[in-house]
Amino acid sequence: MNVQLGTAIATPGSRATGWLAVETAPGEQTQIPVVVINGGQPGPRLAITAGIHGGEYTGPAALRSLLLSAEAGDPVTLANLKGSIIATLATSPAAFKARSIYVNPQDGKNLNRVYPGSATGSASERIAHAIATQLMTGADVYLDLHAGDINEALSPFVGIEQTGDAARDARAVALGRAVGAEWLLIGASPGTTTSTAEQLGAIGILCEFGGQGHVEPEFVARHAAGVRGVIAEMGMGDFPQSPIERAVGSLKPGASTRLNSEAWLRAEIPADVAGYWHPAVGVGSVVKKGERLGEVQGVFGDVLQTPTAPIDGVVIFLVTTLAMNNGDPLLALGGDPEGGVWP
Amino acid sequence: MNVQLGTAIATPGSRATGWLAVETAPGEQTQIPVVVINGGQPGPRLAITAGIHGGEYTGPAALRSLLLSAEAGDPVTLANLKGSIIATLATSPAAFKARSIYVNPQDGKNLNRVYPGSATGSASERIAHAIATQLMTGADVYLDLHAGDINEALSPFVGIEQTGDAARDARAVALGRAVGAEWLLIGASPGTTTSTAEQLGAIGILCEFGGQGHVEPEFVARHAAGVRGVIAEMGMGDFPQSPIERAVGSLKPGASTRLNSEAWLRAEIPADVAGYWHPAVGVGSVVKKGERLGEVQGVFGDVLQTPTAPIDGVVIFLVTTLAMNNGDPLLALGGDPEGGVWP
Known part of the structure; x- marks a missing residue:
């Protein structure tokens, strides 16, 4: 056929x-x-x-x-x-x-x-x-x-x-x-x-x-x-x-370590402001709940947002441009690894 | 003042x-x-x-x-x-x-x-x-x-x-x-x-x-x-x-090796065709005049353009996306190094 x-x-x-x-x-x-x-x-x-x-x-x-x-x-x-x-x-x-x-x-x-x-x-x-x-x-x-x-x-x-x-x-x-x-x-x-x-x-x-x-x-x-x-x-x-x-x-x-949960973090800054994203982690970094993940700054270095990890997780993706707009993803974490342990 | x-x-x-x-x-x-x-x-x-x-x-x-x-x-x-x-x-x-x-x-x-x-x-x-x-x-x-x-x-x-x-x-x-x-x-x-x-x-x-x-x-x-x-x-x-x-x-x-000439190469393909750019060189590569620099292909691998070096030169910049449109830069060469020799 x-x-x-x-x-x-x-x-x-x-x-x-x-x-x-x-x-x-x-x-x-x-x-x-x-x-x-x-x-x-x-x-x-x-x-x-x-x-x-x-x-x-x-x-x-x-x-x-x-x-x-x-x-x-x-x-x-x-x-x-x-x-x-x-x-x-x-x-x-x-x-x-x-x-x-x-x-x-x-x-x-x-x-x-x-x-x-x-x-x-x-x-x-x-x-x-x-x-x-x-x-x-x-x-x-x-x-x-x-x-x-x-x-x-x-x-x-x-x-x-x-x-x-x-x-x-x-x-x-x-x-x-x-x-x-x-x-x-x-x-x-x-x-x-x-x-x-x-x-x-x-x-x-x-x-x-x-x-x-x-x-x-x-x-x-x-x-x-x-x-x-x-x-x-x-x-x-x-x-x-x-x-x-x-x-x-x-x-x-x-x-192929199984991850049973996921959390996306997004920029939350005024819509008309140009954000400058300074991540403190890289892809593949394993972070603890509450850990500081970076800063979104204004152009003159004023801190607009300090995202922290909502779960224990691994950074599965990370936005790497300096430019960051309100609502854009900052990064995502994968969490709840199989067996409860990170490889 | x-x-x-x-x-x-x-x-x-x-x-x-x-x-x-x-x-x-x-x-x-x-x-x-x-x-x-x-x-x-x-x-x-x-x-x-x-x-x-x-x-x-x-x-x-x-x-x-x-x-x-x-x-x-x-x-x-x-x-x-x-x-x-x-x-x-x-x-x-x-x-x-x-x-x-x-x-x-x-x-x-x-x-x-x-x-x-x-x-x-x-x-x-x-x-x-x-x-x-x-x-x-x-x-x-x-x-x-x-x-x-x-x-x-x-x-x-x-x-x-x-x-x-x-x-x-x-x-x-x-x-x-x-x-x-x-x-x-x-x-x-x-x-x-x-x-x-x-x-x-x-x-x-x-x-x-x-x-x-x-x-x-x-x-x-x-x-x-x-x-x-x-x-x-x-x-x-x-x-x-x-x-x-x-x-x-x-x-x-x-x-700061002095280069006294420069040559830009651009894609020359039909305007309505999506080009796929496969460079054969990297930034900093020193190439000879006439050397093949890569291929612009159509989606099915048909060769649309095979750019060659118009001068002896070093690749000072290189477009690294797969997507390539007619008229876009492919890369630029700097040539004519001081003293006639490459570092």
Whole structure:
């Protein structure tokens, strides 16, 4: 049976690239680049998005290296692959071109807060709707590849949901661990890609490597290795190593330490004031509840906010720009580690 | 005699902070934070801007640490200082708040391409005009503190002009070397801050440390040390070390190797195509004329452009985002090193 996404149609044992067109405004077509890999053997469906945020480069770079390589297109490899992979390479094309932080410049919205979207809404909502209906629907597993945004550093983590269905939850944990990040965060986030994929019947997995607008080879390679790990865990077979993984050489997968809670801290300063953010911690720092995490200052050094840790936790992401606006994230902590101990 | 910039008025032997208001549109006041340090002894005038580009954080961070410190405000220090320092801490406030790359979001213009500006033009032109008339005019030396932009890495460099007046040119070289960067680039750039300062009678010095939206302590400290070096070279006396210099500890100033030519390379791809930039060199790499510098690809790996080095040169800055648009800089080379040899 053929597998199709947009104009990309792959017959069994083949690979195809193409475009998923979304009418983001009347008369305006936004073209999302896609790749479809259809294995020669029956098996599950893996759906992947990269570039939901335009300035998070490690995911798109990883998928381009992994899915478009000569090795991945080898006829024998394709004939042996069990199941299919469908992926977007740049899900918010206008944000990619604009090197935009957080939002899709087509409507100023965060594409990872408007799911499941709407066929008649604004540009981001229409993209979300197309992804939900055409990419997520029918998938067994869904991966959303992110990084820290252009203004964010992070410690590699995976996010999954736990539903109370023990067998399904164990499966989500096994798939999440197969990505090989340092942390495995448990939690649901309404409006996001992965929560919507869950509602559509897939296991949704958020994968975060790299950040700060960098195309760091190590983190590109770890994203690629993470996708391969999930492909293997799904029983689809061994997917060929990507060129970027070979170039980087031996990679050390993270321990996937499970974190059962999460806390975001945001700037709380007057809206018209330019904040200057001086973090006192780095990504991966483990802090105690009540510990001072930095200062938001005014331009002349006056202290506007002294955020402290609301929980014992590890800094999973950190905004690293000097500029800080009211309501922007400062950092996030992951807490409640499995077994009660930090690795 | 008092020294004033905007609302900041410093009597001899004192320091003041305040705001330089620019009417950037009818009824819209843009407030630029400023600091004025008026020495107790007669001497020259040093004018400094930081944050001409909103996402270049090392300069604002350096001036805040250096000029606002308790040590810099010590009455004995101020009484002994010869001459005065006037500085802006965030010259493009809207760009700072927006974490904007290249442009001032008030009008979409690059504030370092519209000098000397205009009192009746668009927002950037009005800011430029205010800086030219109120900060540069009357200054003996003008420093413009930059970094690579949010999407750029760089090898620390200083830019100065040479005019043909031997004594003045030697003075510019001595002041430029006092900043302590790796490279001393010779050249004029019409429309920029430093060229306008030259026309207004100052020696204009472009200082570049850091980049990529980072607030890297080493490069913040080197900016601060560079300003102190210029203060000393101007005969104004020893200015107190900044807290950030003390925190970083021993700094290694660069050799200020003189480079007599420069070449910018830009993306040349269809305007509606999203380019994927894969540089083959890093900042500080020395390349030969004709050497391949990387590839701009389309999303599926098709090669759109293979830039090669137009001169023997060192990579002084490099765009490090995956996203690349037609006309954007890819990188710049500095060439023609003094004595014909690379350090």
